[in-house]
Amino acid sequence: MNPEVAPVEVEDDLDWQRMHPVTPALKGWKLLLGLLVVAWAQLENVQEGLRHVHGRGWLVVAGGLALFLLVGFAYSTVAWRMTRFAVTDEAVHLRTGVLFRQQRQARLDRLQAVDVVQPLLARLVGLSELKLEVAGGAESAVSLAFLRESDAEALRVRLLALAAGRRAVPTAVPGVEPASTPSGAAPEVTEGAAAQVPAPAPAALSALPADVPEQPVYEVPMGRLLPATLLSGAMIWLVVGLVVAGVLMAVSREVGSVLVVAPAVLGTVGAVWGRINQGAGFRAAVSPDGIRLRHGLTESRTQTVPPGRVQAIRVTQPLLWRKADWWRVQINVAGYAGTEDAEHDTVLHPVASREEAMTAIWLVLPDLGVEDPRAVLTAAFSGQDEDGGFTAAPRRARWVDPVGWRRRGVLVTGRALLARSGRVWRQVDVVPHERTQSLGLAQGPLQRRLGLASFVVHSTPGPVSPQVAHLDAITAAELLDEQSHRARRARAGAGPEQWSRTEPDGLA
Numbered sequence: 001m002n003p004e005v006a007p008v009e010v011e012d013d014l015d016w017q018r019m020h021p022v023t024p025a026l027k028g029w030k031l032l033l034g035l036l037v038v039a040w041a042q043l044e045n046v047q048e049g050l051r052h053v054h055g056r057g058w059l060v061v062a063g064g065l066a067l068f069l070l071v072g073f074a075y076s077t078v079a080w081r082m083t084r085f086a087v088t089d090e091a092v093h094l095r096t097g098v099l100f101r102q103q104r105q106a107r108l109d110r111l112q113a114v115d116v117v118q119p120l121l122a123r124l125v126g127l128s129e130l131k132l133e134v135a136g137g138a139e140s141a142v143s144l145a146f147l148r149e150s151d152a153e154a155l156r157v158r159l160l161a162l163a164a165g166r167r168a169v170p171t172a173v174p175g176v177e178p179a180s181t182p183s184g185a186a187p188e189v190t191e192g193a194a195a196q197v198p199a200p201a202p203a204a205l206s207a208l209p210a211d212v213p214e215q216p217v218y219e220v221p222m223g224r225l226l227p228a229t230l231l232s233g234a235m236i237w238l239v240v241g242l243v244v245a246g247v248l249m250a251v252s253r254e255v256g257s258v259l260v261v262a263p264a265v266l267g268t269v270g271a272v273w274g275r276i277n278q279g280a281g282f283r284a285a286v287s288p289d290g291i292r293l294r295h296g297l298t299e300s301r302t303q304t305v306p307p308g309r310v311q312a313i314r315v316t317q318p319l320l321w322r323k324a325d326w327w328r329v330q331i332n333v334a335g336y337a338g339t340e341d342a343e344h345d346t347v348l349h350p351v352a353s354r355e356e357a358m359t360a361i362w363l364v365l366p367d368l369g370v371e372d373p374r375a376v377l378t379a380a381f382s383g384q385d386e387d388g389g390f391t392a393a394p395r396r397a398r399w400v401d402p403v404g405w406r407r408r409g410v411l412v413t414g415r416a417l418l419a420r421s422g423r424v425w426r427q428v429d430v431v432p433h434e435r436t437q438s439l440g441l442a443q444g445p446l447q448r449r450l451g452l453a454s455f456v457v458h459s460t461p462g463p464v465s466p467q468v469a470h471l472d473a474i475t476a477a478e479l480l481d482e483q484s485h486r487a488r489r490a491r492a493g494a495g496p497e498q499w500s501r502t503e504p505d506g507l508a
Contacts, residue, residue, distance in 0.1 A: 014086035014093060020127055023146045024076035026119075085144055087155075089162055092132060094142050106134045106142040108163040112309045112335030114156050115345070118149070118300040128152035132159070133335025135460075141335065160289040160304060214292055217363065218349070218356045219283035224326070225276065228351040231320040234271040241265040274343075279350040284363065291363050293348070303345065308494070309333055310364045311435045312457075312464040313348070315357050315381070317426040327357040327381070331364065332462030346463050354381065365432055369414025376411065380420050380428045385409075390420060391479075396450050397470035410455065410468040410479065415490075417457065417483060419468045429466035431457050433490035439480050443473065455479055 079098050086093045091105040113133040122128060122145075129145035130152045147155065229235060241264050280297035290306040311332040321327070329349040336345045349360045358377050361368075370376050379388020386392050390409035397405040404423040411418045417436075419429040438458040447453060453476040457466040471479070 014088065016084040016086045016095070018084055019080060019144065020146050020148060021080075022125055022127060024073060024080045026122055026125075026127065026146055027076050027079075087159070087162075092142055092144075092159065094144070104142060106132045108159065110135045111159070111163040111306065112333050113303055113305045113345075114159055115304070116152050116156055116302040118296075120298045122146055123300060130155060133333065135334040156302075156304065157289070160306060163306060164289070214285040214287035217284045217286055218352075218359060219281075220279060220349070220351055222280065224351050225279045225282070228321065228324075228326055229272060229275045229279075231318070232272070232275065233318060234268055234275065236320075238265065238268040238272060241268055275350070278344040278347070282347075282350055284349070284360070286363060291348075295350075301345075305331075305333060308434075309335075311431075311437075312459040312462070312466060313361055313364055313430040314464040314466075315361070315428045315430075316422075317381075319424050322426075325354050327352045327354065329357055329360040330463040332459050332464045334460045336462065343463075357381070361430060365416055365430065367415055369416065376413070376418070377428075380411070380418050381426065383420070384423075390418075391471070391475060393468075393470045394452070394472050397452055399450060400446055400452065401470055405470060408468060408470055410471065412479070412483065412486070417466070419457070419466045421469070429457075429464055431459065431464075431466050433483075433486045434494040435459070436483070436487035436490075439484055439487075441476055441480055442467075447473075453477070457483075 075098070079096070082096065082098055082101075084095045090109070091107045093103065093105045095101070095103045111132060112135050115131040115133065117129040117131055118127070119129070126149050127146040128149045129143060130147060132142040132144075134141060144152075144155075245262075245265065277297045277299070278295060278301075280295065282293070282295040285292045285294075287304075289304055290309070291304070293301075293303040293305070295301055311334060313332075314330045315327050316330075317325075317327050327349070328347070329352055330346050331348050333346060348363070349356060352360060358374065361377065362373075368376065376388050379390060383390065384392075384406040386409075388411065390411045393401070393405050393408040395405075397408065401408065404421060407421055407423045407426070409420045411420075416430050416432045419431075421427050436457060437460065440456040440458065442454040442456055443452070447470065451473050452470045453473040454467055454469040455471055455476045459466060468476075
């Protein structure tokens with residue numbers, strides 16, 4: 001081989017670390033689960049094949065399964081050895097891949113949220129997965145799986161501190177061994193001191209407290225979560241599906257006819273179980289790092305959303321929750337867009353009382369920019385027409401929205417824009433001025449004839465898509481112009497991305 005074109009592995013000065021050694025076992029069991037799923041999907045073929053297995057044929061089948069699992073676990077072990085991560089003041093670096101190598105980095109100044117996730121098996125052995133959600137879509141997230149629970153918590157605190165702009169004396173990640181040590185190298189021993197771990201790069205983690213104080217705000221009792229789930233739309237569809245299945249079976253007198261609605265019923269069962277599983281033990285707290293959310297039954301999840309990362313808030317109330325006055329609060333966070341668990345990760349409160357729903361809004365936006373925020377939110381939750389100072393849809397909007405036109409309205413405060421809609425399914429959207437991505441007007445043929453227009457606020461992808469439909473066209477155009485100026489001024493006066501960084505003049 002020509003030495004001039006031979007591949008050369010470039011060394012760097014980063015302090016590379018490996019995941020916990022048990023990681024291959026926790027990831028390798030998924031192969032067995034996948035095999036069982038395939039066998040279930042091809043159950044008839046599997047049963048037919050097993051009928052032809054006799055005598056020593058069972059040893060061949062068992063040996064094949066064992067070899068398959070052995071190869072899978074071996075590959076997981078090799079992948080674990082090839083996976084390394086390093087932390088600097090600016091980013092988290094992750095190297096992965098066996099056949100195809102990949103290096104990714106998550107910039108800490110773009111950090112949107114940090115989650116500590118514990119699947120059931122990982123929880124049994126005291127391990128956690130650290131997920132870094134970074135602005136940039138689903139493919140921008142970085143996952144460190146798996147670390148010791150205490151190490152994951154300590155690393156979460158340090159990453160949030162670095163993202164906030166705090167710096168201190170460099171030190172290594174506690175409890176995580178380096179990925180490699182130079183052959184023959186010995187730890188440097190200073191006179192009168194014990195041997196130390198080789199010094200990391202100058203931009204490694206800083207010596208910070210193991211945790212920062214937090215103040216509990218609210219929690220969801222199971223006695224509220226269960227009945228609220230039973231009164232949710234998913235549960236209603238489940239009942240409808242079961243009734244349809246019963247009718248089909250009674251009419252056709254064949255059990256196989258139930259298979260027509262089986263996928264829909266199973267999907268609805270999964271949705272109902274997901275609500276209960278993810279909402280169990282839900283509690284929120286505030287800390288200098290941001291909003292902390294803890295929840296989960298079989299999979300425990302601790303989310304930390306730094307200050308200013310929430311782009312928009314949505315508060316909804318289904319019709320069956322009206323009597324109990326329960327509300328569901330969801331948020332848009334750039335890093336959660338398009339992720340597998342986005343539906344659950346974007347929940348700020350699964351089943352809130354009216355007071356708790358207002359508190360959830362306060363967590364994101366402590367200052368609503370009005371003298372009486374409670375009265376404004378009350379008008380947003382249950383008011384109509386001009387209640388609370390809202391600019392409402394004109395009377396002619398009843399021709400395009402005969403049921404909910406009186407609930408449609410918009411209110412601009414000193415800090416945010418509030419959009420109200422829905423008579424049957426109540427909905428309130430709150431968008432801080434500085435988080436406005438862009439604005440627009442939409443006008444259909446019938447709206448144009450009636451002199452109406454819909455005012456649209458574009459946010460990051462998520463459950464919240466704010467808009468106020470069927471406003472007077474002139475009012476909507478004026479609002480568009482005024483809101484663009486407000487958003488520009490708010491962004492200019494917003495705090496730094498690194499919310500704890502000390503400015504040169506000494507002001508944070």
